[in-house]
Amino acid sequence: xxxxxxxxxxxxxxxxxxxxxxxxxxxxxxxxxxxxxxxxxxxxxxxxxxxxxxxxxxxxxxxxxxxxxxxxxxxxxxxxxxxxxxxxxxxxxxxxxxxxxxxxxxxxxxxxxxxxxxxxxxxxxxxxxxxxxxxxxxxxxxxxxxxxxxxxxxxxxxxxxxxxxxxxxxxxxxxxxxxxxxxxxxxxxxxxxxxxxxxxxxxxxxxxxxxxxxxxxxxxxxxxxxxxxxxxxxxxxxxxxxxxxxxxxxxxxxxxxxxxxxxxxxxxxxxxxxxxxxxxxxxxxxxxxxxxxxxxxxxxxxxxxxxxxxxxxxxxxxxxxxxxxxxxxxxxxxxxxxxxxxxxxxxxxxxxxxxxxxxxxxxxxxxxxxxxxxxxxxxxxxxxxxxx
Amino acid sequence: xxxxxxxxxxxxxxxxxxxxxxxxxxxxxxxxxxxxxxxxxxxxxxxxxxxxxxxxxxxxxxxxxxxxxxxxxxxxxxxxxxxxxxxxxxxxxxxxxxxxxxxxxxxxxxxxxxxxxxxxxxxxxxxxxxxxxxxxxxxxxxxxxxxxxxxxxxxxxxxxxxxxxxxxxxxxxxxxxxxxxxxxxxxxxxxxxxxxxxxxxxxxxxxxxxxxxxxxxxxxxxxxxxxx
Numbered sequence: 001x002x003x004x005x006x007x008x009x010x011x012x013x014x015x016x017x018x019x020x021x022x023x024x025x026x027x028x029x030x031x032x033x034x035x036x037x038x039x040x041x042x043x044x045x046x047x048x049x050x051x052x053x054x055x056x057x058x059x060x061x062x063x064x065x066x067x068x069x070x071x072x073x074x075x076x077x078x079x080x081x082x083x084x085x086x087x088x089x090x091x092x093x094x095x096x097x098x099x100x101x102x103x104x105x106x107x108x109x110x111x112x113x114x115x116x117x118x119x120x121x122x123x124x125x126x127x128x129x130x131x132x133x134x135x136x137x138x139x140x141x142x143x144x145x146x147x148x149x150x151x152x153x154x155x156x157x158x159x160x161x162x163x164x165x166x167x168x169x170x171x172x173x174x175x176x177x178x179x180x181x182x183x184x185x186x187x188x189x190x191x192x193x194x195x196x197x198x199x200x201x202x203x204x205x206x207x208x209x210x211x212x213x214x215x216x217x218x219x220x221x222x223x224x225x226x227x228x229x230x231x232x233x234x235x236x237x238x239x240x241x242x243x244x245x246x247x248x249x250x251x252x253x254x255x256x257x258x259x260x261x262x263x264x265x266x267x268x269x270x271x272x273x274x275x276x277x278x279x280x281x282x283x284x285x286x287x288x289x290x291x292x293x294x295x296x297x298x299x300x301x302x303x304x305x306x307x308x309x310x311x312x313x314x315x316x317x318x319x320x321x322x323x324x325x326x327x328x329x330x331x332x333x334x335x336x337x338x339x340x341x342x343x344x345x346x347x348x349x350x351x352x353x354x355x356x357x358x359x360x361x362x363x364x365x366x367x368x369x370x371x372x373x374x375x376x377x378x379x380x381x382x383x384x385x386x387x388x
Numbered sequence: 389x390x391x392x393x394x395x396x397x398x399x400x401x402x403x404x405x406x407x408x409x410x411x412x413x414x415x416x417x418x419x420x421x422x423x424x425x426x427x428x429x430x431x432x433x434x435x436x437x438x439x440x441x442x443x444x445x446x447x448x449x450x451x452x453x454x455x456x457x458x459x460x461x462x463x464x465x466x467x468x469x470x471x472x473x474x475x476x477x478x479x480x481x482x483x484x485x486x487x488x489x490x491x492x493x494x495x496x497x498x499x500x501x502x503x504x505x506x507x508x509x510x511x512x513x514x515x516x517x518x519x520x521x522x523x524x525x526x527x528x529x530x531x532x533x534x535x536x537x538x539x540x541x542x543x544x545x546x547x548x549x550x551x552x553x554x555x556x557x558x559x560x561x562x563x564x565x566x567x568x569x570x571x572x573x574x575x576x577x578x579x580x581x582x583x584x585x586x587x588x589x590x591x592x593x594x595x596x597x598x599x600x601x602x603x604x605x606x607x608x609x610x611x612x613x614x615x616x
Contacts, residue, residue, distance in 0.1 A: 003499050010487035291483035294444060295545075296472025297500045298465050382444045385479060 004301050007292075008308035011285055022277055023316045029270035030321020030361045033263045035328045037353055040259035042346035044252055048217055051248055052241045054123050054178070056092075056209030057217065058224050064235045068204040075208060075231075082230045083223045085216040090117030091205040093195045099188070100159040100167075101150055108188045110140075110160070112195020113209070121211050124176060124189070130154055131174020134190045137197070139173040143184030147175045160188070160198065168198045217241075267364055274313065274368040278306060282372040282379070289376055290384030303373040310369025314362035321361060322354055391417040391456070392552055392585045393441060398450035400436055400608075410436050411608045414450070420552070421583045423576065425596040428605035434589045435557055437605065441587065442475050442555045443467045455552070472501040476546030476584075478556040482538040484530040484545075490537075491517065491526040494545045501549065509548075516544040520574060536567035543571070547578065554578075556588040560595070572598055 012019045060079070062069050069075070072091055080089045093112040098105050118124040118133055124141075125133070131154040134140055140160075142152065150158075152172055160168045170188075178184060196203065212220060220240040228238055242249050282289070289302055329347045336344040398414040401407050410433045418424060428434045439445040440452060443459055452459045454474065459467065471477075476497075484493045494513045495505055517526050520540040525533055533541065539559065546554055556575070560568035572595055579586050588599065596602050597616075604612035 002503065007485075007487075010485075014487045287483065288485050288487075291485070292496070292500065293468070294442075294471065294477050294483075295497050295500055296468045296470075298468045301500070382439055385439070385444070385483075 001304065004304035005308050007288075008305045008312060011281065011288075011305065012309055012312060015281070015284070018277070018281075019313070022274060022313050023320055025273055026270055026313060026317025026361055026365065027320030027324050029266050030318055030357055031324035031328060032266050033357045033360075034322060034325030034354055036259055036262055036266075037357070038325075038329055038347045038349055039345060040255055041350065041353070042348035044255060045348050046346040047248075047252065050179075051245065052217070054121070054127075055241070056121055056207075057212050057220050058086075058210045058227070058238065058240045060208040060227075060231075061206060061237050061239075062235055063237060067206055068201055069206070069208070069236075070202075070204045072205050072208065078230070079208060079210065079227055083226045085212050085219055085223050087211050087213045088116065088120035089208060089210045090114055090121060091192060092117065092207045092209050093192055093199070093201065093205045094207065095195065095199045096163060097188070097198075098161040099146075100161055104150070105161075107186065108160070109186050110188045110190060110195055110198070112190050112192045114192050117209060118189075121209055122178075127176045127178050129175050129177050131172070134173045134194065136171075136173075137194060138168060138170050139190065139194070140170045141174050141176055141189040142172055143187055144175050144177045145181060145184040149185075162199055164200070166200070267360060270361075271364045271368045274310070274365055275371050278309060278313075278369050278372040279375060281309070282306060282375045286379055286384055289379050290381040293379070293381040294385065299377040302379075303377045306373040306376055307366065307369050310365040310367075310373075311362060314365030317365065318358035318361040322358055325354075325357075390420060392420040392422075392454070393418045393587075394451075394453040394456075395437075395441065396451040396453070398437070398440060398447045398452070400433070400440065400445070401448045409608060411440070411447070414608075414610060416603065416610060416613065418553075418585060418587060420585055421579070422601060423579045423586045423599050424588070424601040424603060425599035426587065426589045426603045426605060427591065427593065427596045428611075430591070432605045433608040434605045438555050438557050438587065438589055441553075442477060443471055444477075469501065472497060473549050474552045476549070476551040476554040478539075478542055478546050478554060478559045480558040480561040482535075482542040484538055484541060486529070486531045489527050489529055490522065490533065490541045493530055493541055494526075494548055497545060497548045513544070513548060516547050517541070519578070520544045521570075536563050536570075539563060539567070539571065540574070543574065543578075547582075547584070550582065551584065553585045553587065556586065558589055558591065560590075560592075568592075568595065 061067065076089050076091060080086060090113055095110045097108050097110050099108045115133060128141070129144055131141070146152065154172055154174055156172050157169050160170045162168070176189065192205070212223060221242050224238050224240045292302060326349070329349060332345045333343045333347060338344055394417040395414050398411055399409070400411040401409050414437060426434045426437065436445065440447050443452070454470065459470070462470065485496065488496070491513055494516060495509065498505065498509050514523070514526065517523050520543055522537055522540055522544070525537060530538065530541070539562070543559070560571050563571065575586060575588070576598065578584055590596050600616050602612070602614050603610060
């Protein structure tokens with residue numbers, strides 16, 4: 001074994017330029033894998049984060065009882081314990097209403113939820129541009145579109161008209177920008193207790209909202225199935241982000257598949273390239289193999305030489321590839337920036353993925369070296385000696 | 389003295405569609421410790437015969453016996469072992485590994501058959517290099533030596549495992565007359581010192597006459613077999 005390894009090392013060193021070119025070839029293949037893999041994963045993560053990172057990923061509502069769920073507190077506890085992938089569960093009460101100010105009016109969606117939901121589901125604190133989350137009675141948060149439309153300031157009052165024509169005076173505690181124009185124009189966020197008293201629902205809610213842990217987001221359908229089975233309540237209706245965002249989902253899946261295909265084909269071309277170059281090196285070293293066999297080296301040991309060449313090239317190629325790939329990623333994050341300083345390309349560097357890419361490179365090189373290894377075992381010393 | 393090598397009814401035919409009979413019914417044997425030469429014209433079949441003797445090639449029919457045992461019984465792996473431990477080859481072209489130094493080349497036969505070099509083996513390799521007059525270049529790369537030096541290294545290499553037989557195919561074919569003389573004297577010296585059997589192919593009659601026995605091959609058959 002040691003002899004085969006030493007011969008492999010010496011063979012590779014003796015054709016140093018060729019060896020470096022092969023290593024660079026493998027390195028480029030690995031770096032493409034790493035870069036594209038990190039890019040696609042990063043894009044997906046940021047896309048998901050933007051689309052459903054700040055909203056309810058599984059929602060429980062009801063058609064019965066005019067759409068209100070009474071006695072919801074035990075439900076909240078039960079759901080939270082049903083599946084360990086759920087990060088947060090919170091109640092919400094949604095109602096349509098009218099805003100009336102200075103002779104003008106428009107429809108609003110009044111969203112009532114607790115501070116917990118505000119923090120863990122909506123990450124509202126990141127989007128509040130002025131003021132703070134409603135604390136006192138009748139305090140509400142409005143979107144910045146409404147702020148601009150009506151010239152509101154923090155502390156201003158306006159009339160809120162409920163469907164039953166009852167009126168409440170609301171105080172603006174702050175403004176938010178949730179980056180979606182429709183939301184900024186229609187949401188009126190307040191505390192759950194405030195919503196319940198404005199609309200006279202009593203201690204009832206219209207939906208239970210939840211968020212899963214970041215890495216479990218794609219399991220939303222499984223988690224929903226678990227909860228449905230555990231709840232055993234036909235009057236409750238469950239939905240999840242996958243159902244609500246079918247086109248996003250198929251887009252993401254399409255992205256994943258095409259990224260995977262690119263990576264696979266890059267690897268295949270690297271393997272083919274290496275196999276053909278190593279096959280040539282067998283011919284280049286046929287004299288040496290011939291004399292080694294004449295001296296009594298067995299076919300197995302002779303083939304091992306080329307397998308070792310494959311492993312050595314794979315290891316060095318993987319190292320170069322990982323360095324190149326990470327370097328590319330770093331350059332993109334540092335130099336390709338948007339106007340606001342955020343990177344144009346979202347990258348997600350996963351250590352496991354990088355390690356896997358490295359291992360695949362080494363394995364691919366070993367596979368590539370099987371052909372030349374087999375060729376060398378067929379080399380007859382007599383042919384080489386006769387032909388010289 | 390017993391026969392170290394015996395050939396019985398050796399025939400060698402090349403080709404499938406167009407057949408060429410290179411060796412016809414060769415019968416001969418060699419005693420242990422003998423120094424024989426094989427001469428013949430180009431294409432007479434002498435290299436083929438040597439390669440068959442050394443198990444590098446197999447006869448179309450006939451038996452090759454080394455130390456009385458028929459080599460046809462052996463597997464490829466076993467034949468490789470025999471080549472490694474019992475036979476040393478010296479070819480017209482030295483076939484040193486250019487990626488290794490002279491000393492590493494000399495040590496190669498031992499490393500092929502075993503795992504690690506012992507200090508004794510290393511010492512033996514150095515002594516063999518001294519024997520062939522190359523103690524000053526043991527750490528030179530194989531490519532940094534003259535033709536004569538490379539051929540002498542190849543001879544030292546052939547001797548490392550203390551083989552029973554050395555088969556040499558025109559070992560001085562590429563060398564000048566002075567080097568040729570030196571090498572032949574060296575081979576005779578080794579034969580006398582270690583009792584190694586030598587079978588040497590040469591086209592040069594003057595060199596052949598230094599041997600104890602001359603076998604002439606013509607048209608694939610033994611034409612002449614003289615003991616001096």
